Amino acid sequence: MPDLSVVRARVGAMRPFISLVTLGTTDLPRARAFYEALGWRESSQSTDEVAFLQGAGTHLGLWSRAELAADSEVPDDHGGWGGTTLAHNVGSPAEVDAVLAEAAAADGTVLRAGSETFWGGYNGVFADPDGHRWEIAHNPAWPLDDAGRAQLPD
Template sequence: MAITLDVITLGVPQVDAAYTFYTAAFAPPNNGDDRAIGLDLHGTGHLAFRQIDALAADVGARPASSGFRGYVLSSIVGGPSEVRVLLETATANGATIVKPAKKQLFGEFTAVYRAPDGAVWKLAASSKKDSGPVPSPPRPTETAIYLGVAEPKASKAFYETLGMRTEHDYGDKFIDFTVAGGVCRLGLLRRRDLARDAGVDEHGDGFSAVVLTHTAASRAEVDTLLTAADSAGGRVTADATQTDQGDYVGRFTDPDGYHWKITTRPGAGSGGHIPATS
C-alpha cells in the first residue's frame, strides 16, 4: 500500500475559463477535450477543475476563503529559457507575476505567478543553464504541490504511514517524497516559509480550494488507506461508498486539514485486479 498523488483538483470560479487558461499555459497532450479527465501535464500528473462551491460541498467545507491558500503548485522544466516561456505564456493568458523570472540567491532559476483562478504557481529550472533550443511547448519534467504545514516532520510521519517514501529531508525546513512516473510530487514546508519562498503574504483562511486524489487498485486499498489515515492523525471525513458512476470513494484530511479523495475506477473489486473494460 502506497498513496500516490494522481490528480490535483482545483476549485475555480469558472471551470471552462480555468480549462482554457491551463491548456494555454501548459499545452497538454490532446485528451479529446474531456473536462472530466482533466489535463495530462505531459506525463507528470493530472490537473482537474471543479467549480469552487461544488468542490467545497464535496468535502463539507465552506467555499469562502481569503489570502494565502496554504499551498504552492510547481512546474519544473529543463532550463531558464523554458521558465521564461512558461511565464510569458501564463501572463499573456491572464496570470499575474508575483516574482519575475531570475536566478535566485543559491543559483536556482525560478519565477512565480498567480493564475486567474487564484492558485500560486512556481516555475523552476532543473539546470542553471539552457542545454539547447527551447522545446515547443516546454514540457515539465515534474509537477509538484508544496503544502504549508505546522510541523513538516510530523506531516512526514503521517504520509510515511500511508506508504510514501521520503526523498529529501531537511527537518522542519523542507521535506519531499519520491515520485513515480505519471503522478505529481508532494512536498512539505512550514506555512510561513512556503509563503516567503513564493513571495506572498502567509496570512489566509477558509477553504484551500484544492483536493488531492489517489486512484487505488481496489476497494480494499481504499479502506486500508482510510484506516491508516485515521490512525496516523488524519480525519476521515467520508467513509468509502459506491457512487452512482460505480466508483468506490472515501475522503480524509491530513493533520493540517488538506483534503484527500481516495477512489477506485468502476469495476475495481476487493482485490488488486481491475477487470478490463470494453
C-alpha cells in the same frame, strides 16, 4: 504512455505532468511522520526545513506553511479551504477503505468514509494533520497501470 517529446512540441515548453506537490504545514515533524506512516519514502534531499517524499512519478514536498505562502506571494491568512484536493486512485473499493484506515491510524481524519459514487465508482476523503484533503478513489473506468497509476481513457 505518450511520447512526451511529441506532446511538448505540440504544446510548448511545459510537459503535461506534475512533478511535485508542496503542502504547507504548521508542524513539519508531524507531517513527515504522517506521510511516512502512509508509505511515502523520504528523499536524501530533505533538510530540517523541508521534506521531499518520493512517490510513483509525483512527489510530495512538505514545507512551512508561512514560508510556502511567502514563496508563492500570497498571505498566510488561514482563510479556509483553497479549492484544491489531492486524489489517489486504487484498484478496488476494499483498497479505498484500507487507505482511509491507514490515514486514520496515522492521525489523519476521515472526513467521508468510503461509499459508492454517482459516477459509478467508490471513494472516500481524509484530511492530513494540516487539513489537506485527499480523495481516495476506485474508478472502474480508469484502469491502473503496472505502477498503480490511473490511466485516463482517450
